[in-house]
Amino acid sequence: MTLADQYNSDGCAISFELFPPKTDAGIExxxxxxxxxxxxxxxxxxxxxxxGGSSQGTTLEVLQRVKQITKLPVASHLTCVGLNTEQLxxxxxxxxxxxxxxxxxxxxxxxxxxxxFSVTEGGLRYANELVGLIREQFQDLGIAVAGYPEVHQxxxxxxxxxxxxKRKVDAGADIVITxxxxxxxxxxxxxxxxxxxxxxVPIVPGILPVTNFKQAQRxxxxxxxxxxxxxxxxxxxxxxxxxxxxxxxxxARQQTIDLIEHGVPGIHYYVLNRSAAAAELLDGLxxxxxx
Numbered sequence: 001m002t003l004a005d006q007y008n009s010d011g012c013a014i015s016f017e018l019f020p021p022k023t024d025a026g027i028e029x030x031x032x033x034x035x036x037x038x039x040x041x042x043x044x045x046x047x048x049x050x051x052g053g054s055s056q057g058t059t060l061e062v063l064q065r066v067k068q069i070t071k072l073p074v075a076s077h078l079t080c081v082g083l084n085t086e087q088l089x090x091x092x093x094x095x096x097x098x099x100x101x102x103x104x105x106x107x108x109x110x111x112x113x114x115x116x117f118s119v120t121e122g123g124l125r126y127a128n129e130l131v132g133l134i135r136e137q138f139q140d141l142g143i144a145v146a147g148y149p150e151v152h153q154x155x156x157x158x159x160x161x162x163x164x165x166k167r168k169v170d171a172g173a174d175i176v177i178t179x180x181x182x183x184x185x186x187x188x189x190x191x192x193x194x195x196x197x198x199x200x201v202p203i204v205p206g207i208l209p210v211t212n213f214k215q216a217q218r219x220x221x222x223x224x225x226x227x228x229x230x231x232x233x234x235x236x237x238x239x240x241x242x243x244x245x246x247x248x249x250x251x252a253r254q255q256t257i258d259l260i261e262h263g264v265p266g267i268h269y270y271v272l273n274r275s276a277a278a279a280e281l282l283d284g285l286x287x288x289x290x291x
Contacts, residue, residue, distance in 0.1 A: 001073070003102050003142025003174040006043045006266070007202040012259075012287050013043045013266035015204075018066070018273055020049055020058035026273075027062060033275035034066055040282050043266070046075040046104055046144075056091060064098045073101035075144065079108025080130055084122035088130065092138050102142035104177065105130045105168070117154075128167040135172035145169065147176040147203065149190035153224040162197050169199050176201060177268045179223050180208040182231060182251070184258050205259055208270040209277040210235065210248030245277070253281040260285070
């Protein structure tokens with residue numbers, strides 16, 4: 001089944017994003033959480049890697065373990081940061097050898113301590129170039145690219161950002177997975193803009209449940225995602241972990257219900273290697289492939 005095919009059936013196909021742990025114990029904990037998430041019949045799992053490719057080996061190890069556990073397709077993130085085209089091709093080759101099915105193709109953020117993206121000598125400047133490289137050399141890999149409902153922080157305006165997305169799709173991307181957002185109106189506006197721009201591939205919303213307000217503020221600040229006043233007020237009335245978890249999960253559950261009612265083809269959950277929040281918010285919901 002191709003990546004695009006995952007979204008051609010009835011219902012809402014879901015997927016989960018992981019990140020590479022730093023210890024063996026962290027990997028074991030991640031695998032336990034993956035097993036718990038299988039009850040929601042996800043279509044695939046993705047895994048990021050550290051800044052500048054610092055954890056590529058661990059990412060491939062995680063994906064190999066997840067594929068063994070789940071027997072599902074897996075996707076590796078890949079960025080242009082710090083790699084020339086030969087190194088990018090080498091990583092893709094290693095990924096396919098261990099059974100990676102899809103790639104989330106990204107330009108990547110500037111390295112820590114810098115504010116501007118710098119092209120590696122012999123490397124690539126834009127994500128659409130990475131998509132083109134994958135399409136040319138690894139035709140069987142599915143490709144996801146990133147979209148930004150609230151506009152990428154480096155884009156001069158929304159139209160420029162949308163033009164960049166169109167270039168990535170035209171280069172051969174199968175789907176668009178959005179950056180996290182907390183107001184569904186931002187996603188619907190973005191989806192409508194994509195349609196008007198002639199982007200016809202599935203637009204998959206990305207959801208991160210807020211279970212710790214300070215952490216949510218930090219993550220949202222990094223990706224220019226606004227936290228609605230109503231959500232912020234509800235979370236800050238009580239700083240206990242139990243209260244913040246409950247408010248955040250309830251908000252993500254309502255986001256999910258509303259997105260399903262508005263016909264999204266799927267939802268991608270940023271679960272931060274944990275299963276509790278995702279299990280709470282998805283419990284009892286009617287999703288693709290579930291009875």
